[in-house]
Amino acid sequence: MLVWKPEMSVGNDILDEDHKSILSLVSLLQDALAHGGEEMVVESAINLLKDYVNGHFIREEMAMLAAKYPDVEAHIKEHVRFTEGMEKAIQAYRQNPEGAVESLAKMTGKWWADHILTVDSKYKGYIKDEHVDTRPLGFLAGSFDPEDDNDIFGN
């Protein structure tokens, strides 16, 4: 199980909490894939992970820009590469759930552990608390689909 460790701290509690939640979700996805979790749970976990990653990248990129972090461009490119890679792994899994399950699980887990330890750790010391938007991720990302109704009372 992928767990957050103190050496993964990037020096800001909010960003650390984001990382903890993402690792927890990645672990959930890996466990659900490995132990025959319901397809609905796997799909929901994938969608929630995408929401979390999107929101966290927004928070982190805004903080790096506010702190005038010198390697912000290279860091953002890493985010873009991960987002594209994750999307490909998800599509491969949806087309062939049994064949692609291991690559989806490994891709998300390995990337996050490496990224936090080797890339995010570099902005430690640059980003201060005042640079970080503290709103919950759900309000930061704010990308709700108005068509996503799920309203069985017909409101």
Add this chain to the structure above:
Amino acid sequence: MVNIQGCRCLIADHDVFMRRMLREMLRYFGIGRIEEVGDGGQAVFQIESESFDLLIIELKTPILCGKELISRVRRSKAPIDTSIPIIGYTDGVTPESVSEWRDAGISEIMLKPFSSGVLYKKLNSVLLTPRPFVRTEHYVGPCRRRKKSTGSGYFRRKEDKELLQSQEAKQEPSVAAPAGAVSQAALSQQFKK
């Protein structure tokens, strides 16, 4: 009315993966005070032992599920807030089951799989803009009326008013004066002479 981030929530679901996922979904909106149980019996025990602001339940959870669980909470004799918002979710829903849950006093229902956006809409509905709470002999729960009425008095709905007006228009008689009848104006003139 409870602030979303300050909310203390109880999740009841037999599926451990679903509970873990809901926990992260709630944290996505800043709700960090979360307890979990695996069945409806434990849910009732927890609700009657500790104070919660929100109950989120799988409607087919074992021991005590759906209608029975909701009713137990709404009609509990324990010193608890029986008006606690209850959000239920499940799959394989029928109109009959929806009516049962609604009449037992559920606040909102979500169909699985649901997104974080759907959950947020339900949280907003039950925590920030809750419907009035009703307590009668036959029903305990949030007001089951969801459509807003326009106007006041009897036949307050716009549709009712339009129907009433069209019915009145059909019933209005067109009366012709009988032959030989004298008009009121003519009579008045005769008396003035």
